[in-house]
Amino acid sequence: MSRLRVGLLSNPTAALGTAHRVGRQVGNLLRLSGISVVDLSGSSAHVARARALEVRNTLTALVVVGGDGTVSLGAEVVANTPVRLGVVPAGSGNDFARALGLPENNPQEATRALLHALSRPVVTIDAIEITAASGTALPHRSLALGNVNLGFDALVNARANSASRGHAVRYTTAVLRELPAFRPLPYWLSIDDGERIDMDASLITLSNSGVFGGGMRIVPEARVDDGVLELVTLTGIGRTKLLRFFPRVFRGTHTTVEGFGVQPVQKVTVGLRNDRRLRAYADGEPRIDLPVTARVLPGAVRILAELKRGDR
Numbered sequence: 001m002s003r004l005r006v007g008l009l010s011n012p013t014a015a016l017g018t019a020h021r022v023g024r025q026v027g028n029l030l031r032l033s034g035i036s037v038v039d040l041s042g043s044s045a046h047v048a049r050a051r052a053l054e055v056r057n058t059l060t061a062l063v064v065v066g067g068d069g070t071v072s073l074g075a076e077v078v079a080n081t082p083v084r085l086g087v088v089p090a091g092s093g094n095d096f097a098r099a100l101g102l103p104e105n106n107p108q109e110a111t112r113a114l115l116h117a118l119s120r121p122v123v124t125i126d127a128i129e130i131t132a133a134s135g136t137a138l139p140h141r142s143l144a145l146g147n148v149n150l151g152f153d154a155l156v157n158a159r160a161n162s163a164s165r166g167h168a169v170r171y172t173t174a175v176l177r178e179l180p181a182f183r184p185l186p187y188w189l190s191i192d193d194g195e196r197i198d199m200d201a202s203l204i205t206l207s208n209s210g211v212f213g214g215g216m217r218i219v220p221e222a223r224v225d226d227g228v229l230e231l232v233t234l235t236g237i238g239r240t241k242l243l244r245f246f247p248r249v250f251r252g253t254h255t256t257v258e259g260f261g262v263q264p265v266q267k268v269t270v271g272l273r274n275d276r277r278l279r280a281y282a283d284g285e286p287r288i289d290l291p292v293t294a295r296v297l298p299g300a301v302r303i304l305a306e307l308k309r310g311d312r
């Protein structure tokens, strides 16, 4: 019997309830390979997190089965520990898995990739830590592996989460619904502890993986293992240009849009002026209201994946 012990955390709510079945399949396949599997799935994210934290020290790896929200939950459990994180994409939003080129819609292939990675040297990736700039303590550590959305994209996320179709369709519909009332937002930012600057922007996104919104490669050159995050800003454009911007991201021609900027950063604090309020989203899930501080945790997560040259 292998001495490898893997915790399996599948999100029964992901992809309208289908992730749990995928989780059972992956668990069975891992057991057939001689791995000891402990099921840590719970009736809520809170329960699953507590179960995973309880046995974390006994695990070789934690395998999460779900969408981006479940991946970030897994990252929160294993970051800065020796426990490796396996990801089986089974949510309606699988942008992180897509960025890494993980097998989608194929539990057998996904399990094979996990087993292969378990036999290979450790691969680390960066994470994003999100804290309240006001200093207010959060109920638990808040991490993301993909993106922190702080602008129009956060509003779109909020709307998309309340809908019930496939993620890419939901995202597109949500863009169209949010757009008519949208105006650029009055931000203030401090980049890498620098002086506060004011900026009116439509998009402010802090990206690790470079992929968001159901497969949009917003930062094509982003890497998850370079020790920096990409601060994406979109300024000086109105609604019509914003509407045209998203199809350009799918085509990969958005990087030349005037007002689109990408800058490598390690830490950003972002707030809104004029008493405006906005909730930050990260990896598709609501986090905290602005002002927030987000910073890179270089190499914080041991990922069960191969980062091929050219992977994000």
Ligand SMILES: Nc1ncnc2c1ncn2[C@@H]1O[C@H](COP(=O)(O)OP(=O)(O)OP(=O)(O)O)[C@@H](O)[C@H]1O
Pocket: 010, 011, 012, 013, 014, 015, 016, 041, 042, 043, 044, 045, 046, 048, 066, 067, 068, 069, 070, 071, 073, 090, 091, 092, 093, 094, 161, 167, 284, 285
């Ligand atoms: N029992 C549970 N175990 C784990 N996560 C849960 C559970 N119940 C609810 N959740 C929540 O479900 C959220 C969404 O999960 P995830 O992103 O993995 O799936 P998804 O199908 O892509 O979801 P969505 O489309 O709603 O973003 C997670 O952030 C988590 O907080």
